[in-house]
Amino acid sequence: MPVGGLVPGATDDAADLVVRNARIHTGDPRRPAAEALAVRAGVITAVGDDKDVAPHIGPATRVVDALGRRTVPGLNDSHLHVVRGGLSYVLELRWDGVPTLRQGLAMLREQAARTPKGQWVRVVGGWSAEQFAERRLPTVGELNAAAPDTPVFVLHLYQSAVLNRAALKAAGHTRDTPDPKGGQIVRGRGGEPTGMLLAAPSALILYSTLAKAPALEDPDRKTSTRHFLRELNRFGLTSAIDAAGGFQNFPDDYGTITELAEAGQLSLRIAYHLFPQTPGQELADLARWIETARPEDGDAWLRLNGAGENLTWAAADFENFTQPRPQLTEDYEVEFEKAVRLLMENGWGFRLHATYDETIRRDLAVFEKLAAEGLFPAGNRWLFDHAETVSTGSLDRVAALGGAMSVQNRLSFQGEAFVRRYGSGAAADAPPIRAMLDRGLTVGAGTDATRVSTYNPWIALHWLVTGRTVGDLVLRPPHNRLDRSTALAMFTTAGAALTGEADVKGVLRPGYYGDLAVLSEDYFTVPEPEIAHIESVLTVVGGRIVHAAAEYEGLDEELPPVSPDWSPVAHFGGYQATDRTSLPGLPCWSGPSGRSGLSGARQAELLGQAAAESERHRRWRARRGLAPETGSPAFDPCFSL
Secondary structure (H helix, E strand, O other): OOEOOEOOOOOOOOOOEEEEOOEEEOOOOOOOEEOEEEEEOOEEEEEEOHHHHHHHOOOOOEEEEOOOOEEEEOEEEEEEOHHHHHHHHHHEOOOOOOOOHHHHHHHHHHHHHHOOOOOOEEEEOOOOHHHOOOOOOOOHHHHHHHOOOOOEEEEEOOOEEEEOHHHHHHHOOOOOOOOOOOEEEEEOOOOOEEEEEEEOOOOHHHHHHHOOOOOOOOOHHHHHHHHHHHHHHOOOEEEEEEOOOOOOOOOHHHHHHHHHHHOOOOOOEEEEEEOOOOOOOHHHHHHHHHHHOOOOOEOOOEEEEEEOOOOOHHHOOOOOOOOOOOOOOOOOHHHHHHHHHHHHHOOOOEEEEEOOHHHHHHHHHHHHHHHHOOOOOOOOOEEEEEOOOOOHHHHHHHHHOOOEEEEEOOHHHHHHHHHHHHOHHHHOOOOOHHHHHHOOOOEEEEOOOOOOOOOOHHHHHHHHHHOEOOOOOEOOOHHHOOOHHHHHHHOOHHHHHHOOOOOOOOOOOOOOEOOEEEEOOOOOOOOHHHHHHOOEEEEEEOOEEEEEOHHHOOOOOOOOOOOOOOOHHHHHOOOOOOOOOOOOOOOOOOOOOOOOOOOHHHHHHHHHHHHHHHHHHHHHHHHOOOOOOOOOOOOOHHHOO
16 A cells, blocks of 8 residues: 555565554664564565665555554563463463452452353462552452352462362362472361462472363363463564473373464464473483474474473472572482483483572583583583572583573562562572673573463563562662663573574564564653553564554454353453553442553552552451441442441
């Protein structure tokens, strides 16, 4: 179509898509800024201004006016549990971005009313008590009141879960149920479970209980995964590295994503890892996989990237910062070395979960032993994930062995717990990102969603730039914060390097994939608090428009309706953007009229919410004789007691 003097020509190599009138941050040092680009057959063919893309416009070219918006390379989450998350996305009530517990409980109450018998209401990850105005978890009593008969499971980080009475019954937890190793079922005076489950320090008790909830069947698993990928596209994600994880079995749980790839229905490029699930069987699983597949098998949409994030269960530490650092067995290196040796001998790279420097030092000793034999890294890509307390000495050893790092914003959600246990001094360098970059290490960034952090990458970028938690606690001082360009590169070029694709994606350059995001706000100029509220209004993967909002609504590909129809996602959506004016089905809640910390209206609303919560607490105390009966009358019809 003719736009601003751009007249279609009869070219043989016409672009499928042209984006113009944009403020493009290309990520390419050779041409860092541009105004327009063209994509043909999934690949960028021109980057520049209108005159550069004009020869690529044909009669069938879709020309999109970016209206002067900031445009960036598509984001790449280097540590996201996307395969597992997609299989259950439509079953989960998301508290991601919800500003008050009051709102979360109202959502939960409404969802319980529509959830059919036999199904659970589950709140699984993406939130922290610190994000709420009330700064606390829901109580068992509140869950019982909100859902007397429907099982409710609320997971809080890797720390705990709160279950109502119906969920305890559905999960089979009774006074005779023993505590699993590394976990605790909190009990009352009579020995009956109260509804609180604690990771002490292992989260296995939390995940094994959640696994008792009903799962989706095909084709709902495909629909759920497609909607989850669209939700990721909403924030400008075009690629992700799946880190595997517990209760993610290969090949069974990978079948849905594979079938979608075969049908051309993925809207996100995925490089996946394989994670042995059964303690004592890890070497056998790795050997079997090595016989059937090789890293980089696949295509531009779905490819194998190696093993991990666990290789052997005994070598894995935990990241529950409310508990002391776990003491790993003295001899885990024996089996761990066999696993690494097997991978190196067969050309498999890996990623390795390691929270603490004590674990990292022991792992590095194994790698150095193999390196002395000329077996490590043998040209294979390898990296450490997380590494909150890694030392500079260990980073020197990683660099010497040709390793890389991938960091996640887990402390956005667990920062307060980390400070309480280790102090603000330790939190200032958790993890020491600047020290990693200063050593020339490739450092990818990710979220570790969905069971702890939210999948919204802009929360992670906000943490990288500001050093603040979702509760607004400053963790990292200026020396360990990043400028915006460096932080963005960790979500673009670094992620591409971790999958061996640095020559085809991560920057906007001719010959690279046509993966980009047109942003709702200019990431490079908005005030720092606003970074967390950015979304994409147009996300393009391989020249396909996979998400469209604002002026572009309706340009993206149509998805099948959310199924089942009682799904929380069908009614509330996913991430709860804090600038919404209302939520469907919540007539008693008036959503934020502005963004956090930026307006008097928002401040007044938070004060009103705090006042409502204060009145509820006063009345609770009065009923128990802990406060006088007199007081201001209740004014919140949503919480008549």
